[in-house]
Amino acid sequence: MLHHHHSATCQHHDEDSARDLAATMLDRARAAGLRRTKALENILSILVHSHQPLSLADIAESPDLTSGADKATVYRVLVKLEELGFIRRLGLHDRSAYYTILQAGHHDDYLICTQCGRIQRLDIACPVEALEKQIEKQSGFRKLYHELEFYGLCPKCA
Amino acid sequence: MLHHHHSATCQHHDEDSARDLAATMLDRARAAGLRRTKALENILSILVHSHQPLSLADIAESPDLTSGADKATVYRVLVKLEELGFIRRLGLHDRSAYYTILQAGHHDDYLICTQCGRIQRLDIACPVEALEKQIEKQSGFRKLYHELEFYGLCPKCA
DNA sequence: ATACATGCAAACATTTTGCTTTGGC
DNA sequence: GCCAAAGCAAAATGTTTGCATGTAT
Numbered sequence: 001m002l003h004h005h006h007s008a009t010c011q012h013h014d015e016d017s018a019r020d021l022a023a024t025m026l027d028r029a030r031a032a033g034l035r036r037t038k039a040l041e042n043i044l045s046i047l048v049h050s051h052q053p054l055s056l057a058d059i060a061e062s063p064d065l066t067s068g069a070d071k072a073t074v075y076r077v078l079v080k081l082e083e084l085g086f087i088r089r090l091g092l093h094d095r096s097a098y099y100t101i102l103q104a105g106h107h108d109d110y111l112i113c114t115q116c117g118r119i120q121r122l123d124i125a126c127p128v129e130a131l132e133k134q135i136e137k138q139s140g141f142r143k144l145y146h147e148l149e150f151y152g153l154c155p156k157c158a
Numbered sequence: 159m160l161h162h163h164h165s166a167t168c169q170h171h172d173e174d175s176a177r178d179l180a181a182t183m184l185d186r187a188r189a190a191g192l193r194r195t196k197a198l199e200n201i202l203s204i205l206v207h208s209h210q211p212l213s214l215a216d217i218a219e220s221p222d223l224t225s226g227a228d229k230a231t232v233y234r235v236l237v238k239l240e241e242l243g244f245i246r247r248l249g250l251h252d253r254s255a256y257y258t259i260l261q262a263g264h265h266d267d268y269l270i271c272t273q274c275g276r277i278q279r280l281d282i283a284c285p286v287e288a289l290e291k292q293i294e295k296q297s298g299f300r301k302l303y304h305e306l307e308f309y310g311l312c313p314k315c316a
Numbered sequence: 317a318t319a320c321a322t323g324c325a326a327a328c329a330t331t332t333t334g335c336t337t338t339g340g341c
Numbered sequence: 342g343c344c345a346a347a348g349c350a351a352a353a354t355g356t357t358t359g360c361a362t363g364t365a366t
Contacts (some may be wrong), residue, residue: 006170021342031202032320033299034320035320035321035364037320037321037365040321040323055355056355056356069323070322070323071355071356072323072324072356072358075357076357077321079215079357089251091249091251094249095355096354096355096356097251097355110297114301115285120297122293124289127286128285128306129311131285133310135269135280135282136310139269140312140313141269141271141279141308141312141313143310143311145310146308147307148305148306149304150290150293150299150304151303151304151305152297152301152302154298158299185352193339193340193341193344193345193346194341195340195347196346213330214330215366228349230333231346231347234346234347235346253329253355253356254330
């Protein structure tokens with residue numbers, strides 16, 4: 001139920017499909033009017049490959065940001081990607097915002113240590129989907145989505 | 159299922175029980191070593207009476223903060239109350255942190271407009287409790303709790 | 317050639333801390 | 342009187358914007 005790292009072979013498949021996804025999103029981004037820049041490529045790749053939400057700083061300081069793009073640039077790219085609905089911004093307890101790639105029909109929930117801030121992706125069947133539909137109907141809100149995080153003391157910190 | 163404002167009579171009961179709760183918490187705070195100051199009294203009362211999470215600014219600028227306590231003071235009181243487990247800090251999408259009173263056996267989820275930031279409390283049976291126990295067991299994390307928010311465009315903004 | 321993207325630096329918003337004074341016990 | 346709490350102001354943190362320059366199209 002918790003997320004485990006995959007075997008070598010499986011990681012290989014992951015890597016392939018991640019590369020594909022990054023390429024697809026780059027195409028979609030271009031179709032939406034963005035230019036094909038090194039920063040955009042890097043940022044998409046970083047987000048697609050990450051197994052957890054990343055902050056602006058995480059991305060701006062990632063060794064995979066090979067273009068060495070400035071924080072402001074990363075910020076502006078993230079804003080655009082969010083506007084296009086390619087990524088989602090999460091509000092965790094940290095002062096900074098976190099971002100994840102958005103894939104149709106896919107949704108992740110997280111387990112976060114209140115002490116050290118460690119973020120762990122949960123491999124669970126999210127029990128909220130049905131409820132979400134119901135709330136959408138009854139509230140009059142549109143384009144509903146949800147954010148579910150579990151907080152607690154991780155084994156190391158406890 | 160969404161939260162509706164109560165009738166006048168019912169509000170009266172709410173008011174009574176809120177007052178009781180605030181008094182109880184003040185006692186507990188004193189027992190925990192805090193001094194009985196006007197700021198502490200005000201802040202507890204404000205939080206207990208609020209039907210939604212409040213930011214530091216919300217509290218510091220509330221007319222019910224009759225002592226006119228400084229922001230730094232409010233901040234330090236909130237930190238203490240959180241340490242004591244009387245309140246919980248929420249990370250919403252806003253840049254600021256939000257606080258809610260914590261009551262044993264009680265838990266609220268929220269519906270938030272991505273456009274105007276309006277926060278609405280949901281009157282739902284949260285479907286996550288069972289899952290939480292399960293995750294606690296399997297992850298080795300302690301003192302687990304969760305935060306569930308629904309985001310979307312509210313009727314006014316849509 | 318044009319408009320979008322970038323880098324750098326400055327402006328912002330919010331939280332957090334230091335230090336002196338006030339006030340609860 | 343003692344130590345926690347408050348006030349004020351400054352530091353810290355993270356986000357956002359302005360503007361001159363570079364670059365994808």
